[in-house]
Amino acid sequence: MKYLHGFNKKEQDRLYFQSQFLKEQVFRNVDFHACRDILEIGCGVGAQTEVLLEKFPHAQITSVDASEAQLARAKERFKNHPRKKQVKFILADAKNLKFPANSFDAVFICWLLEHVPKPVDIVKEANRVLRIGGRIVCNEVLNNTYFVDPYSPMIQKVLFEFNDYQWEIAGDPFVGAKLGIFLDTAKFKGITVMPAWVHFDRRDLIRRKEFMDHERDLFLSAAPELLKEKRITPAEVKELKREWEVLKADKDSVIFYSWMQAFGVK
Template sequence: MGTDYVHGYTPAETRRLADQAGTLADLLHGGTTYAPGSRVLEAGCGVGAQTVQLVTRSPGIDLVSVDVSEESLAEAKSRVAAAAPYATVDWRHADLLDLRGEKFDHVFVCFVLEHLADPTDALARLREYLNPGGTITVIEGDHGSAIYHPRSPSAQAVVDCLVDLQAEAGGDSLIGRRLHPLLQQAGYGDVRVEPRTVYADPARPELVDGFTRKTFIAMVESVRERALAAGLRTEAEWAAGIRDLERAAEAGGTFHYTFFKGVGRR
């Protein structure tokens, strides 16, 4: 169940993921806690940005965090050791399919399905790891929900580059709107999906910096080299698009984005 991580495994991407997790911690993790002793699988832990939230909000859980990248796991171990030295995590360098035979009370998946060619199959396989009555929590974004002012064709063109490149890599950066049918198709019951919206304007400087600049614009910038190599934009067109997008983080600018959080039960 390997993935082509379109954003790349770079120090800049590691910083972006950390900025995103810190800025959106309450928004994304609000309402999600697990009882001490619960066995929880974090599928696709990446650099541990979300792992920190899991172990600090649900102390005492038996957490297994899995990722296919050794480099990301090393970063995750370091991040969690610094932020939550009391936490015990069972780190696994493995594909999700390597967990056959194991059982969990809960599964947590954040920003993973968007990179998979067959998210329904992945969700169905994760369901097999759940104990009867166990839950899955899935969080995904939807780049089609990005609404910003001032808007320009140049800015939208670089956002569309990210959407198109992720599709070429076999993923779907518009997957947030599909969470409900995906969970149902994978066999989960009691499916509930709700939007978690970010809105940033000059009255919310922490979100302008933490989300508009350091999360969304940085995410678009992460595919610059791919976009240029694919001939989707010229260097001048890319620079102009990013410059226009940055105006949403300046005086008079606004930015809106919606994440979707879904919960299902086996």
């Protein structure tokens, strides 16, 4: 399956920034304090692995991803990490993990399920490898919550093409809203699903600018693929960049984005 953002260094760096920037929201209500063996599925470059270790320094973490390029970057990043002995990075397809049943106390999934054709199969696989009483936490996108002001038509157009193309290649930019159904189908108990969000305006100009820069880069990371597919033109990419600059320069601009978090117990 195609991966819309690509695996180049700029995109990998974006994941390190994103995990630190959003960590209080992504890890809100995540309580793995009593969990020793944590499985992180779709770990990418190990950006959330760093946060997992920060928050749960006692844990043994097994982090899997289907991309050798992402794992190579993760291993490089952890070469000098003081807790590197607590982390294993393993090449694996999330829907077919090689771990025996009942191997882990917790599963952490973040920004993965939008990229796969049958997300429920991955949630079932997570359930299989968890011990009884083990916990799952998922953070996943819901891209139609995206809002910027002043109105920016090219951002809206590129967002539509991004979502529509992801849908065409069997991903799901709205997968977050369905997490409750996946956890229920996979037989998790005590399921809770709730939105998480970021909202910035002139009351915090530094974070607003940082988030807008991040979002501009996220949009641009998909641009080469959208250009190749003739969904957008080079002139539209230029206009997209201009609109982001207008937003950043406007004292009263606003940006809001919400995604979904789901929690369950085996």
